[in-house]
Amino acid sequence: MTALASAKDTEMVVNKNSASPNRVIDIDNLSLTFETNDGPVHALSDIDLKIDEGDFVSFIGPSGCGKTTLLRVIADLERPTAGSITVNGVSPEEARLNRAYGYVFQAAALYPWRTIARNIALPLEIMGLGKDVQQHRIKKNMELVNLSGFEKKYPWQLSGGMQQRASIARALAVEPDLLLMDEPFGALDEIVRDHLNEQLLQLWAKTNKTVVFVTHSIPEAVFLSTKIVVLCPRPGRIYDIIDSDLPRDRNLDIRETPEFLKIAHRVRDGLRAGHSYED
Amino acid sequence: MTDATLTQGRSTSPFAGLMSGTVGPVIVVVSAIMAIWYIAAVALNTPFQYDLYERAGQTDVSTSQLITDTLAQKKPVLPAPHQVVIEIYKTTVEKKITSKRSLIYHSGITLSSTLLGFLIGTSLGILLAIGIVHSRVLDKSLMPWVISSQTIPILAIAPMIIVVLNAVGISGLLPKAMISTYLSFFPVTVGMVKGLRSPEVIHMDLMHTYSATRLQAFWKLRLPYAVPYLFTSMKIGMAASLVGAIVGELPTGAVAGLGARLLAGSYYGQTIQIWSALLMAAFLAGSLVALIGVIEKLTLKRMGMNR
Numbered sequence: 001m002t003a004l005a006s007a008k009d010t011e012m013v014v015n016k017n018s019a020s021p022n023r024v025i026d027i028d029n030l031s032l033t034f035e036t037n038d039g040p041v042h043a044l045s046d047i048d049l050k051i052d053e054g055d056f057v058s059f060i061g062p063s064g065c066g067k068t069t070l071l072r073v074i075a076d077l078e079r080p081t082a083g084s085i086t087v088n089g090v091s092p093e094e095a096r097l098n099r100a101y102g103y104v105f106q107a108a109a110l111y112p113w114r115t116i117a118r119n120i121a122l123p124l125e126i127m128g129l130g131k132d133v134q135q136h137r138i139k140k141n142m143e144l145v146n147l148s149g150f151e152k153k154y155p156w157q158l159s160g161g162m163q164q165r166a167s168i169a170r171a172l173a174v175e176p177d178l179l180l181m182d183e184p185f186g187a188l189d190e191i192v193r194d195h196l197n198e199q200l201l202q203l204w205a206k207t208n209k210t211v212v213f214v215t216h217s218i219p220e221a222v223f224l225s226t227k228i229v230v231l232c233p234r235p236g237r238i239y240d241i242i243d244s245d246l247p248r249d250r251n252l253d254i255r256e257t258p259e260f261l262k263i264a265h266r267v268r269d270g271l272r273a274g275h276s277y278e279d
Numbered sequence: 280m281t282d283a284t285l286t287q288g289r290s291t292s293p294f295a296g297l298m299s300g301t302v303g304p305v306i307v308v309v310s311a312i313m314a315i316w317y318i319a320a321v322a323l324n325t326p327f328q329y330d331l332y333e334r335a336g337q338t339d340v341s342t343s344q345l346i347t348d349t350l351a352q353k354k355p356v357l358p359a360p361h362q363v364v365i366e367i368y369k370t371t372v373e374k375k376i377t378s379k380r381s382l383i384y385h386s387g388i389t390l391s392s393t394l395l396g397f398l399i400g401t402s403l404g405i406l407l408a409i410g411i412v413h414s415r416v417l418d419k420s421l422m423p424w425v426i427s428s429q430t431i432p433i434l435a436i437a438p439m440i441i442v443v444l445n446a447v448g449i450s451g452l453l454p455k456a457m458i459s460t461y462l463s464f465f466p467v468t469v470g471m472v473k474g475l476r477s478p479e480v481i482h483m484d485l486m487h488t489y490s491a492t493r494l495q496a497f498w499k500l501r502l503p504y505a506v507p508y509l510f511t512s513m514k515i516g517m518a519a520s521l522v523g524a525i526v527g528e529l530p531t532g533a534v535a536g537l538g539a540r541l542l543a544g545s546y547y548g549q550t551i552q553i554w555s556a557l558l559m560a561a562f563l564a565g566s567l568v569a570l571i572g573v574i575e576k577l578t579l580k581r582m583g584m585n586r
């Protein structure tokens with residue numbers, strides 16, 4: 001708890017001093033090259049990206065363009081080979097040690113020997129929260145992802161989509177100010193996806209969280225985001241950053257409006273251009 | 280299983296019924312072993328039986344008489360199964376457990392050093408594995424020793440362990456148990472190192488995002504992951520422990536234990552006694568390994584991994 005409190009303090013100090021008040025992520029000229037057996041892989045090249053508090057940012061781009069890698073750099077799961085990055089004004093490592101973010105992996109990554117409820121309890125146990133707080137958060141977040149009643153089930157007794165929802169509940173239970181989500185809804189059907197999109201949007205609007213979200217779906221990116229980052233491959237770099245002017249308070253009907261379609265169109269153009277580099 | 284049963288159901292072979300299910304095949308295999316054993320017993324004991332006939336001046340012996348006689352020698356080269364079974368029956372059921380001639384008494388002696396050695400060996404193996412997984416230095420410095428320790432033949436090192444420990448005043452159960460330890464820590468170390476290192480990258484990454492300490496990552500991730508590996512290596516370790524305990528009874532001229540029975544049997548050419556001790560050892564090893572299997576099943580079930 002003290003760690004979290006001090007994290008907030010440093011953040012405030014930094015905010016006072018820096019030019020832009022609520023900068024959560026600041027990426028400058030960042031590159032990452034994987035050294036592999038068959039030569040270097042330029043996963044990220046010259047990335048410049050600023051994300052402010054309360055932003056909902058989507059990364060979209062063809063497979064292999066470095067979306068996951070960029071998210072992992074923010075989470076301190078990967079070290080950049082050049083350039084700089086700060087998270088909450090400090091290095092990604094410090095931010096991680098301050099438990100600044102919650103991370104939803106592309107795969108559910110549930111522990112097979114733990115029931116769903118105990119999987120969600122895992123980060124809470126590690127943070128050393130009290131049992132009743134744990135119970136409360138487990139219940140609340142399982143309801144949020146529509147998994148009530150599956151507390152005692154083991155992961156393999158659930159469908160892939162349900163497992164993915166459990167992993168989202170696990171990340172939300174940490175109640176982080178910054179949510180990093182790697183294709184969290186990729187394995188879900190359209191209806192459940194719509195439902196969870198709305199839930200996530202509500203949660204975001206209510207709590208002023210900052211969300212960084214990876215997706216392959218143009219409508220999902222446009223519906224959720226305040227900022228859409230279109231990436232293109234080889235080497236992975238930013239092709240376009242689109243600031244959405246859709247109102248923060250939206251519902252699914254917005255997908256039929258011309259404003260929505262205009263943004264979707266621009267994203268699609270960006271993706272096409274990105275793909276054409278491959279040929 | 281189902282596929283096999285289906286095809287067998289359709290076939291008209293007389294073996295089809297026999298070979299379906301598990302009881303049939305087991306009976307077939309056991310009978311085959313018995314048949315081979317009896318044939319071998321007759322073949323191996325015949326030369327000596329001819330000697331006996333010659334000395335007794337018997338010349339005209341029928342084949343059936345020859346077979347009966349080869350299967351009823353007092354010190355056969357290869358005792359027949361029923362001779363061994365009768366010997367085991369005599370030395371287990373018909374003898375008091377406290378008797379020096381009771382096979383159960385001797386099994387108990389061997390069992391206690393097996394279990395003690397197994398316990399020490401397993402604990403040692405787990406501790407070594409934890410060290411090796413968490414420290415590069417230990418990995419580089421310990422692992423070669425762990426592996427080279429097993430390249431020394433146990434028969435060479437067993438007498439030394441016993442003599443050295445006796446010299447410092449340790450005798451009885453512990454020296455034998457040390458030999459069991461020596462044999463059983465190895466599979467546990469290797470298995471646990473593998474198990475503790477087996478968590479998927481994504482599961483380790485998850486711990487990383489929580490900024491979990493190494494201790495937390497160990498208890499909440501590495502250890503549960505290693506449990507199935509632990510049980511597999513404990514099964515090997517248990518069998519090795521039993522071998523170690525028996526070998527430990529050989530060089531000391533121990534008076535009790537299955538190893539002592541084997542030794543005494545070979546001194547006096549009591550092959551039936553040797554074979555009954557051997558079978559008892561095999562039975563003991565089988566039961567111990569099966570017991571670990573049961574505990575494994577229950578544990579994995581409790582952990583929800585009994586798919």
Ligand SMILES: Nc1ncnc2c1ncn2[C@@H]1O[C@H](COP(=O)(O)OP(=O)(O)OP(=O)(O)O)[C@@H](O)[C@H]1O
Pocket residue numbers: 034035036041042043061062063064065066067068069070106236
């Ligand atoms: N650990 C690694 N070692 C070597 N190369 C890697 C590693 N991780 C990723 N890469 C490479 O980096 C590039 C970007 O991968 P990344 O996983 O970030 O793509 P992505 O945009 O998330 O793709 P997808 O949409 O399929 O998830 C790929 O070419 C990939 O092969």
Ligand SMILES: [Mg+2]
Pocket residue numbers: 067068069106182
């Ligand atoms: Mg990815």
